[in-house]
Amino acid sequence: MYRFCAGLGHLFTHVTLPERFDLALDSGFDGVELTLPYDYSVSEMASMREHSGANVVGFTAPVGDFMTAGEGLACVPGRQLEFRESVGVALEYAGALQADWVHFVVGRCGDPALRADYLDVLVDNFDFALEAFAGVTTGVVFEPLNRRDFPGFLVSSPAQAREVIARVNGPLGCIFDTLHLGVEGIDPAREIADHAACFAHLQLADTPARQTPGSGTLDWEGFYQALANSAYNGWIGAEYHPGNEHSEDLDWLTTARSILNA
Template identity: 40%
Template sequence: MLNFTANLSLLFTEDTLIERFKAAKQAGFNAVEIQFPYDLCATDIKNKLDEYGLKLVLFNIAAADLLQGGEGLACVPEKRDQFRQAVAQAVEYAKLLKPEAVNVLPGRCLDKTRLEQYLQTFKENLGYAAEAFSPLGIKTVFEAVNTHDMPGFIIHSGAQMLDVLDQLNRPGLFMQYDIYHMQMMGEKPETFIDEHADKIGHIQFADCPGRGQPGTGRIDFGRVFSAIEDSGYSGWVGAEYKPVGTTAESLDWLTA
């Protein structure tokens, strides 16, 4: 049986972020994840987790302007100091919230002539993050994002993620595999997960196209969820989709 988390950055947006913990618990979730928790203080998050008996599984290191169309932090050579400050911030949150994993978003390169430099910077920064979280017993993960939604994203395939893992070869470093993003790139998520489950630290999903809940696109989630179970993957599976309708109306897949 799969263990699902609710991504509170995309689900239950009918409520304020601090109210979404209660909504997730009432909907049947025992764990949550947040893209960027830093608008709330860590103590307030911890209090809500304790109040509703929830586990915070995952959050991201801050990524500056990435979601607004910028390059982010993790791959930009001129932003190394900012990235290290973001790691330090995430470490302080992680010490209190004790997530299973912290995610590093690789970011964009908008000047193709500098791509190799950006890739090298990202790998160095990813290694730095892994060193910071390893003593806490927390996995460091990184993800590939499709270049339709985020043009210029420097890591956009399963093969690239495997290559980065191979080059860095660090314990505690894993892939975050997003089914929606990789389906958008033409990959077969169930095949990849079956072959590389031991290298995946977290899985997220949304239907494709549209990034809505299961049943709004073309993905056969019965097959995908079965493939994850059969693969031997034992981590969490994050619902990171944009609900079509209300969040409550989007949750039929959870009880199917």
């Protein structure tokens, strides 16, 4: 039985974050995932989780200047201390949220000639994060992001992600996002059929503009069939921008459940 979670950075954004927890569960989702919860204290986030009773599937660790088009933290030479501080913050929130995983955003490399150096830093930083989280139940994950929306992103495909996973010392997970794959010209159905074991979490959005599944260019029936036939058995996250501010366009959820749980 597949379980679905609502990405609260994209859905139910017309209400406050505490209200989104309840709306997600009332709308038929089994859990939630968060982006950057740091506008709220650790205790406030713990209260939201406890009050709603929601499973918090995952959240994003601090990203430095990444959201303002900077390089970020995880792969950038000279920012290792900042990255280690972000690991400490993420550990605190992981405990409060009782999250399954925390996502460390890889970041950008401003100079392609320095790619190898940035990859070395990324591997070292992931090794540090994996060691820090080894004693807790929250796992460490990362995600390849497409180069159209995130120019210079260091890891832009699942194949590149697998190369990073092969170099680290620990159970590093990868996020599968249909939007990023589609924009990069990668068939999501083929990717999940061939490499399901690589992925710790799956996120759904249509191309080309992260819209509601079924409203864009991806073959959703083909993808759901491939997913149902694959070895993937983790959470499925809704990470799209609804077409209507006050309606989350949830017909796709009924369709997905009917195919995946047949």
